[in-house]
Amino acid sequence: MKNDITRKLLTALSACAALLLGGCDNLTLLNPKGQIGVDEKSIIITATVLMLLVVVPVIIMTFAFAWKYRASNKQAKFDPKWSHSTKIEMVVWLVPCAIIAVLAVITWNTSHSLDPYRPLDSDVKPVRIEAVAMDWKWLFIYPDLHIATVNQIAVPVDTPINFQITSDSVMNSFFIPQLGSQVYAMAGMETKLHLIANHVGTYDGISANFSGDGFSDMKFTTLAKSGSDFEAWVKQVKAAPAQLDTAAYKALAKPSHSNPVTFYSSVDPQLYHDILTQYRDGGAGADTAMKMKAPDTEKQAQSGAHMAMNMNVAMRSSTKE
Structure with missing residues (x-):
């Protein structure tokens, strides 16, 4: 019975893996054709692997703890007054801190080397x-x-x-x-x-x-x-x-x-x-902007000014009355 369940589970996982990998040709970020894309792919893979160093063990331990400390396992140690473990504290804090430190160094270096404003080194005229x-x-x-x-x-x-x-x-x-x-x-x-x-x-x-x-x-x-x-x-x-x-x-x-x-x-x-x-006040392209936009823009602006003046006159008249 257990063998059948295990076999079905492996089959399902294999099918899921095939579906996920079947679309790899469309993952353009992972199929770069230029040096900048190659460097960014390396960053993505490195960051993913570092994060998986935390994620994968946590997932495994979740199932392992649930299995070990299940109600039917009478051999599991029962310690209701347990409150601290130095070893666990060291793992919980030191491992994430080390990962963050490595990511920080990578981020600092690549933020400069892959700065979009930084010209590429080449003997060829760009x-x-x-x-x-x-x-x-x-x-x-x-x-x-x-x-x-x-x-x-x-x-x-x-x-x-x-x-x-x-x-x-x-x-x-x-x-x-x-x-x-x-x-x-x-x-x-x-x-x-x-x-x-x-x-x-x-x-x-x-x-x-x-x-x-x-x-x-x-x-x-x-x-x-x-x-x-x-x-x-x-x-x-x-x-x-x-x-x-x-x-x-x-x-x-x-x-x-x-x-x-x-x-x-x-x-x-x-x-x-x-x-x-064109959108800068007094900019060199201000006149060109008026030409590039709708031809009646200036007339609409003047019409709007006249309407505003007429509304002000009407409001003053109503106030006097």
């Missing part, structure tokens, strides 16, 4: 990309190549990527799981991120912060290519008929769902700066 979170799509500007794309970027392998990230709408989050590190994108502010792709392939990019109705469709692809293939991709973008000036950006800025990949053969060199500064 590729600069200005990323803008929009409703609900991603705009990518290559300032050195004078091109722009929507919902797709391409980079040469083994070449550092220097991202400058902002938002034209609500707060968002930029994340390419297989390359590592996610950072927030906020209107009127710029964050930086340095990544590298060490393997040729196509990697999914996502918005990792809820930003409204089209959030689930706010995805992009990252194409890691060889040097020659990257140059061919740049030529393809430069051959596109569309150009990204203020008027084109105004049309692009309108909310959209599942926006298709779009190429722009040229881009206004001041566009990213204007997007970044």
Whole structure:
């Protein structure tokens, strides 16, 4: 009877393990394709193992104690006046303290070595990309190549990527799981991120912060290519008929769902700066912001001022009466 129960339990555990491991191909964080992602994977595994040093023994002891001190076990020692054990106290306190100390050292070191703002050491000139979170799509500007794309970027392998990230709408989050590190994108502010792709392939990019109705469709692809293939991709973008000036950006800025990949053969060199500064009082992009928004915004503001004045006059008149 006991053998049957044990066999069924092992079968159930094996089935559960198969189900859990069956989705490992989709665990992109554990399948990194860039050095930053590899380092972050190492941190995840190390932290998990250290925590399991506490969790696993506790689980085992829970079942062991329940079995040993069950009511039917007459050989278990009964000591109702027991209140202290130096050995147990040492294990309970010293082991967690040692784990926390190790984690503290790892956290301190990796917080500096994996700082998103820290440029990567390389003899290769990095590729600069200005990323803008929009409703609900991603705009990518290559300032050195004078091109722009929507919902797709391409980079040469083994070449550092220097991202400058902002938002034209609500707060968002930029994340390419297989390359590592996610950072927030906020209107009127710029964050930086340095990544590298060490393997040729196509990697999914996502918005990792809820930003409204089209959030689930706010995805992009990252194409890691060889040097020659990257140059061919740049030529393809430069051959596109569309150009990204203020008027084109105004049309692009309108909310959209599942926006298709779009190429722009040229881009206004001041566009990213204007997007970044458009919400700053007296900022350089203040005038451009008025142009990029709805054309009747200024008229609406003036109309609102007149309505406020009329309401004040009416309130004064009613007070006198």
